[in-house]
Amino acid sequence: MKNGQRYEPLTVPRRMILGPGPSSASPRVLRAMSLPIIGYLDPAFFDLIDELTGMLGEVFKTEQRAFSVAGAGSAGMEAGLVSLAQPGDTVIICSYGHFCERQIIMGERLGLNVVPLRTEWGRSMDPGVLIDALKQHPETQLVVAIHAETSAGTIHPIAEFARIAHKAGAMFMTDVVTSLAGCELEFDEWELDFAYSGSQKCLAAPPGISPVAMSERALDYIRNRSKPPTSWYLDLSLIADYWGKDHVAHHTAPVSMIYGLREAVGMALNEGLETRWKRHEANASALRAGLEALNLELPISKGDRLDQLTIVKLPKGVDDVKLRAQLLDEYSIEVGRGLGKFAGEVIRIGLMGESCVPANVFALLNALEKTLPEHGFEVGSGAAAAAASAQLVKNPSPLFTG
Amino acid sequence: MKNGQRYEPLTVPRRMILGPGPSSASPRVLRAMSLPIIGYLDPAFFDLIDELTGMLGEVFKTEQRAFSVAGAGSAGMEAGLVSLAQPGDTVIICSYGHFCERQIIMGERLGLNVVPLRTEWGRSMDPGVLIDALKQHPETQLVVAIHAETSAGTIHPIAEFARIAHKAGAMFMTDVVTSLAGCELEFDEWELDFAYSGSQKCLAAPPGISPVAMSERALDYIRNRSKPPTSWYLDLSLIADYWGKDHVAHHTAPVSMIYGLREAVGMALNEGLETRWKRHEANASALRAGLEALNLELPISKGDRLDQLTIVKLPKGVDDVKLRAQLLDEYSIEVGRGLGKFAGEVIRIGLMGESCVPANVFALLNALEKTLPEHGFEVGSGAAAAAASAQLVKNPSPLFTG
Helix, strand or coil: CHHHCCCCCCCCCCCEECCCCCCCCCHHHHHHHCCCCCCCCCHHHHHHHHHHHHHHHHHHCCCCEEEEECCCHHHHHHHHHHHHCCCCCEEEEEECCHHHHHHHHHHHHCCCEEEEEECCCCCCCCHHHHHHHHHHCCCCCEEEEECEECCCCEECCHHHHHHHHHHCCCEEEEECCCCCCCCCCCCCCCCCCEEECCCCCCCCCCCCCEEEEECHHHHHHHHHCCCCCCCCCCCHHHHHHHHCCCCCCCCCCCHHHHHHHHHHHHHHHHHCHHHHHHHHHHHHHHHHHHHHHCCCECCCCCCCECCCEEEEECCCCCCHHHHHHHHHHHHCEECEECCHHHCCCEEEEECCHHHCCHHHHHHHHHHHHHHHHHHCCCCCCCHHHHHHHHHHHHCCCCCCCC | CHHHCCCCCCCCCCCEECCCCCCCCCHHHHHHHCCCCCCCCCHHHHHHHHHHHHHHHHHHCCCCEEEEECCCHHHHHHHHHHHCCCCCCEEEEEECCHHHHHHHHHHHHCCCEEEEEECCCCCCCCHHHHHHHHHHCCCCCEEEEECEECCCCEECCHHHHHHHHHHCCCEEEEECCCCCCCCCCCCCCCCCCEEECCCCCCCCCCCCCEEEEECHHHHHHHHHCCCCCCCCCCCHHHHHHHHCCCCCCCCCCCHHHHHHHHHHHHHHHHHCHHHHHHHHHHHHHHHHHHHHHCCCECCCCCCCECCCEEEEECCCCCCHHHHHHHHHHHHCEECEECCHHHCCCEEEEECCHHHCCHHHHHHHHHHHHHHHHHHCCCCCCCHHHHHHHHHHHHCCCCCCCC
């Protein structure tokens, strides 16, 4: 202790988090985070993870493996890449955003023969591009593509990508960090081999644990590959064995994060997945109506855009950093910055999970209406709230329960 | 939701956790776990991790780098191995327990040229063994050794190991999962290059985050190695950059776990590290006095044993699994099983952090006094509690504050 300083209990500011994630966690989830610790080999804890395994299966819509990786969504990403291909294997990574580029960096570090398949940011990738690439690389072991790219605000037809990959004899891995519990996802029906997500987006749990689903085929592959994955911590077969019926000890499980994830998944299932998807759609529609009433440009077209995350083009002359700082300082509202090709040109507004309610839509639109003119962009008075309200009258948001 | 099932709020049993970890978290820490989420790029969150960086430096006793890896202690372990050596490099791994063997498995998976240096379980390793190994392997890049081996209940002279490694031109990495905040550790004075710990032992936070310290020399090595670490998630230089003054974005930080870690470290510093070490010593002494009064054998000798974790030899005929199950079912007390060479032959009793108080010593001794005769091992009535009490009168435990 320096100079006799005493560390008082931590306090944190109250924020309205409307960025790309983490998003707010539900009070019920936060309460679960403060439950007492029990051992990760305690039979009572095994009961909990057995229950959670079934619940995760419902959220991913799979009867195959569902469990969680003890780390951020990026740990789920790396677990898939290190487990589902060996150094030297050809892996096609579709790239239309910042997080696709992260997959490429990871794959290259792991010594995979990465074939990047780069298409335009802000548009859904045409499946024909993948068909062509697989013709050129018939030796491909694994195809990787992101379902909902938060850096570009786009959704991609992963069910079709998976069919194309399988037809060419490759496995298919996908990132559902932003899509899980926020829009349709059918792990078994779409024949996905591995999907990793995050806890901190549409599930409304704290960040730091990555729920995943894996096909039996993928698990067989890992168990039978000629050399085990270079990572012990992120070896999906070892993690699956801890979550499986024998509960084979691996690393110490993140007990509190698993409490929080269980609670969040329980709330999502109580609400009903279809209702939750509808809630994301309705609030995003209201937000878009309001933003358009402010004369802001939404550059992602209707068929390609996400409901969870809306990309807004910054009007000429509006400084990204200053605008976001003002929203944070004066309204305690966080919105996201642009990344990669969109850096400095857009802001990203997330409406996910706990944050995805009409109150937040109105609060943000009001803050923008007050703030933007101070940055030299004129907007009509009250128009945004009126437009959002009209849209919500026409297409109401389900009440957030759970 | 299956059959209209509604998921009610999670509850968990109340346990007295006296195993090798996780150990109980303090109520103040659990409260911090339930604070609202803020963004991992929020200036308020940067203030928090800047404060925590300084606090971790105090706990590790370093003016160099202190931060945390977003995963279990095993993630800290793998982060060190993947960051501080390249495939093909010679790495000497001292092995005198189960977790040393885990390091060997990880190192081999990573393609390091691992030289295992195996010595007897249950004894501190003689530094002469390391001197000899380094003579045989002058090309050694890294020496790895565990400070407090919980599987064998032993402490090892890592300051001396570090001196020997440096003299031979190698870096030195160590596991302080069980030692940090439980017994003396001097990162800078002992010239360690990398030390990883866990949150869930003597720090009394939930498991799932690995506090680490790293020398500037180690960071320079990572920044200048010919190829980057094969892991992006566990690349210590990228993690250090997020925790450093520029807060370069890496993966999403585990916000709640960082809240809990901050609170736990604050409590340890409020208590005072020396007082906390003394608390571990005094309660372990009382426990040992009580166990000896029960005629139980403590196989680790005085100079080699830990205070945080006591190895108890099971009397002939006492079944490990049945005894532990009875303690859990009838007393809600968790003790640990034997691992590796000690499997089925010992139980392991942890007194760490929040769990390390006289009340728990007495509760466990009483449970053993009642239980052991039912397993065919006769013990004297009340002798254990009397012996522990006498020991605590002679050598009192500091009151646990913080």
